Amino acid sequence: MMQLAALMLAHGALTSLCLAMPKHHAQVWQHEGSPPRRALLRAAGWLGLIATVTLCVAADGVGVGLVMFCAVVTLAGSCVAWLLPYRARWVAAVGAVTAIGAVLVGAWALIAR
């Protein structure tokens, strides 16, 4: 469950990092985004990635946790990059859903434990 939360969180974080880049921001919202807006997206993205690696290490220990982190970033990043050219308008929404989903799944895993 923690691992699923990590996967979803990584997706949310990478979506945020992706949208922080002017050309991808423009793909989704037709304008490059103001610098503060992009800085916010970038900060949220990096914070999300830090939270992801923390979650992975907390769930599986340092060794396996870091392997898990690399693996979820691979899958999540591929999903973001693949969705972008085909369904640009969905990217932000899907990212938001996975980020919120990650919090819910993570919270549920903590309670169930």
Added chain:
Amino acid sequence: MSERGFKGGLRQSMTWLHTWTGLVLGVVLYFMFITGSFGYFHDEIDRWMRPELPARTALPDTHQMVERGVARLAQRMPEAQAWYVSMPERRAVQAVSIYGEPKPLPKQAAGSEPEPLDELLDPTTGAPFAGVRATGGADLLYRMHYSLHYIPYDVAIYIVGIATMFMFIAIATGIVVHKKIFKDFFTFRPAKGQRSWLDAHNLSSVMALPFFIVITYSGLVFYTYEYLPSVKWAAYGVGEQADKAMESEQYADFKVAEPEPAGRAAPLVPITPLVAQAEARWGAGEVAFLMVRNPGDAHARVRIDRRDPPGQLTRRSEMLVFDGTNGALLHATTPGRSSGDQVFADVMLALHEGLFATPLLRWLYFASGLLGAAMVATGLVLWTTKRRQKLKADERAAADLRFVERFNVGIVAGLPVAVAVYFWANRLLPEQWEARAQWEMHALFIAWALALLYGTVRPVARAWQEQWWAAAALFGLLPLLNAATTNIHLGSTLPAGDWVLASVDLTALAAGLLFGAIAWRLRRHTPRRAVEADAAEGRGALA
């Protein structure tokens, strides 16, 4: 090479190196990524390929299973160099696996090498599973990623080793050539010809880069002494004697359990008390493996190994060695005593094999392996697209371009077809046929050869499309074939919640859909250009 306007010579020469090593070794690497990826689902595939095995049940006590294994070995191969009994520990196949190693022939003796005994026993009865079809299973499939097939092992591991080292070069040069790793981290621009192939190649490479680096490096660690023999020559010298000296030093713990036979008969002690001793030390269910060396000889030894802890990257390698004639404990390894180098090697091998992985991580490993195949495939296609786009309107493609274009079809789309045929052969070859395990694999390579041939006789664009359709049909219909030939099909495995078996069928179905989608897209997008290219070369009439 300089048309892209690079000023420095470094990137240019890196591009050259990346392009040509990739092209030459791409075939081997593509084969390694595809077949190796199946290793992550070894147990599931192995179970699927032996449909006669019973469903999972509760297991009896360890000492009972060990006794049954030893009894079977004593009955079938009383004169052995060693007996091995492994407890059921695989995820999918519940069996006690036994292996009897025959005594080696005396040096000058004539005659063929005696056959080892290799059986899977029912843990509850101790009898070998009856009526299970002979199959190479997942073993033969994934082992090809390091030992190939039809080629002697010693040669194969060097071919694979060279390919792996070039993979390392390709990674390093690729990073230099790419230049915009972070700027283009999420960039994919479809339907733009060469641009799209380059994006796809970059994307698959960058996303799974940590996996590629680790899998390549750790792959080399498996064969350190084979690939870098001078390391052992420097420390131990050259020759058989030196190798023995190295072994006895590096595997001192194991050597305690492997003395030369005394040549005098002596009865073997009962095994159960020894297993009980091990379980008293480690806890119930912790015994993974038992070996009896020189059974029936005065120098008999019994070695018992503990299970490795689940979900960790390091091995515990704990074992006990007993005198096989009186049951005295001769040796017990101390846990956590490995040297730093040993721990490093253990971690590398563990990372490569991924045996520690929980289901989600296992799927991610599998996906990363397939991304590796996609990386090689897009690289191969990119090689041709780049050259094709440079051609002038009425210019005829050079022979090397036409060769690689046609070869790529049979390699990239042909291998999935061939792997699907391997699974079909498992269900369709006569069940009692002795040579069926060999012919499953022959079927794979015959199919691949036909796919390569097919690529040379059809117009390239059509060959691509038709081969992807073939792969889609073969994978997509596999669950149906399974339903027609066995009773472990989705109709029974899904209601029973047997996800091990169901997941193989469902994955085949998903693969069929994926290949179908690729074929469908090719129908809509590329043919115009490629058909023009074919027509320009006077092959349009074939279509």
